[in-house]
Amino acid sequence: MSVQAGDRPRLVFAAPRGAPKAPTHLADLDREGRRAAAAALGLPAYRAEQLARHYYGLTHDGPLTDLPAAERDRLRAALLPPLLDAVRTVACDDGATRKTLWRATGGALVESVLMRYAERTTVCVSSQAGCGMGCPFCATGQAGLTRNLSTAEIVEQVVAAARDTARGETGAPARLSNVVFMGMGEPLANYARVVAALRRLTSPAPDGLGLSARSVTVSTVGLVPAIGRLAREGLPVTLALSLHAPDDELRDTLVPVNTRWPVREVLAAAWAYGATTGRRVSVEYVLINGVNDQPERADLLARLLRGRLVHVNLIPLNPTPGSDWRQTAPASEREFVRRLRGAGVTTTVRDTRGREIAGACGQLAAAG
Numbered sequence: 001m002s003v004q005a006g007d008r009p010r011l012v013f014a015a016p017r018g019a020p021k022a023p024t025h026l027a028d029l030d031r032e033g034r035r036a037a038a039a040a041l042g043l044p045a046y047r048a049e050q051l052a053r054h055y056y057g058l059t060h061d062g063p064l065t066d067l068p069a070a071e072r073d074r075l076r077a078a079l080l081p082p083l084l085d086a087v088r089t090v091a092c093d094d095g096a097t098r099k100t101l102w103r104a105t106g107g108a109l110v111e112s113v114l115m116r117y118a119e120r121t122t123v124c125v126s127s128q129a130g131c132g133m134g135c136p137f138c139a140t141g142q143a144g145l146t147r148n149l150s151t152a153e154i155v156e157q158v159v160a161a162a163r164d165t166a167r168g169e170t171g172a173p174a175r176l177s178n179v180v181f182m183g184m185g186e187p188l189a190n191y192a193r194v195v196a197a198l199r200r201l202t203s204p205a206p207d208g209l210g211l212s213a214r215s216v217t218v219s220t221v222g223l224v225p226a227i228g229r230l231a232r233e234g235l236p237v238t239l240a241l242s243l244h245a246p247d248d249e250l251r252d253t254l255v256p257v258n259t260r261w262p263v264r265e266v267l268a269a270a271w272a273y274g275a276t277t278g279r280r281v282s283v284e285y286v287l288i289n290g291v292n293d294q295p296e297r298a299d300l301l302a303r304l305l306r307g308r309l310v311h312v313n314l315i316p317l318n319p320t321p322g323s324d325w326r327q328t329a330p331a332s333e334r335e336f337v338r339r340l341r342g343a344g345v346t347t348t349v350r351d352t353r354g355r356e357i358a359g360a361c362g363q364l365a366a367a368g
């Protein structure tokens with residue numbers, strides 16, 4: 001099957017001007033910001049800290065009995081405005097996978113997916129409404145970029161997932177352990193808000209949810225300068241690089257941002273990230289039948305990755321409506337894995353959790 005190179009989508013790095021903005025929320029603010037917000041309400045700074053303890057302790061929906069009755073509603077109204085309205089939740093895998101479609105300020109639709117495994121519970125969150133990177137196999141990419149999500153809109157997806165997990169909505173009550181930025185959007189194209197969200201997720205209470213940085217994964221299409229910046233933030237989150245092809249000719253078409261930062265540069269940035277943070281880098285590779293799954297490409301990929309602190313995650317394609325591209329046949333997938341492992345490259349095939357609820361990237365929102 002050939003890859004169309006003719007009508008390459010335009011790359012969009014900045015959200016449209018004048019896009020609707022979410023109201024400011026507690027989770028947008030760091031400690032100083034919270035204190036200033038309390039002062040602006042004529043309240044002592046410690047009221048903001050009490051509210052933050054409730055929020056990150058997942059008790060903010062409760063009676064807030066340690067706050068004076070007269071102040072509760074004002075604090076709630078000023079600092080906990082509703083941001084995401086659940087339009088629909090669908091479950092599969094006997095309730096162990098739950099996908100939520102949210103309507104955000106201005107009507108933008110975003111989604112998150114909560115996945116319960118034996119040893120961990122992971123939420124997959126969106127960082128943008130839509131995406132401007134135009135990868136042709138991705139439903140989100142086809143829709144284009146609507147707007148960046150605010151820090152609090154990202155954090156709210158995680159807080160909702162943590163609350164549902166604690167309430168036992170995915171099985172026995174548990175703690176949310178992992179967050180992956182693999183929903184809609186390119187996280188590093190919404191850099192400042194995503195990094196602030198990472199700080200809220202990983203800071204201990206009352207500044208955040210206290211998740212371990214290593215259990216938070218940021219997946220990127222490979223914005224090289226932003227990978228360098230992220231390495232210097234002192235936030236050792238796991239980096240996942242969506243490579244999808246080992247050669248520039250093919251990657252230019254599958255991942256259009258490759259025309260800006262080619263394979264050699266993006267891999268150099270990933271290795272530098274690994275060296276600075278001490279973290280093993282994940283390389284994501286969507287297997288598309290007859291497009292990027294040939295044995296020669298497995299060998300070329302192995303040559304690029306051999307000897308590095310890396311883990312390859314092969315993702316069976318979730319075909320998008322209107323596309324001829326299909327999943328790789330089982331025998332070709334096995335051969336691809338065999339060649340990588342034969343070269344000493346740690347390789348796994350991603351489980352296809354949530355497929356029957358249109359699990360991959362952007363498909364629930366695309367369904368409307």
Ligand code: SAH
Pocket residue numbers: 131137138139181182183184185186187219220221240241242284285286315316317318319320360361
């Ligand atoms: N924009 C970021 C993160 C969100 S996409 C990125 O591209 O890395 C998360 C992962 O889902 C990426 O590896 C992406 O390539 C993959 N993906 C997108 N569409 C897919 C599809 N139709 N089937 C399987 N994986 C897909």
Ligand code: SF4
Pocket residue numbers: 131132133134135138139140141142183184185186221242361
């Ligand atoms: Fe955007 Fe990632 Fe989809 Fe590419 S794969 S269009 S970067 S969300």
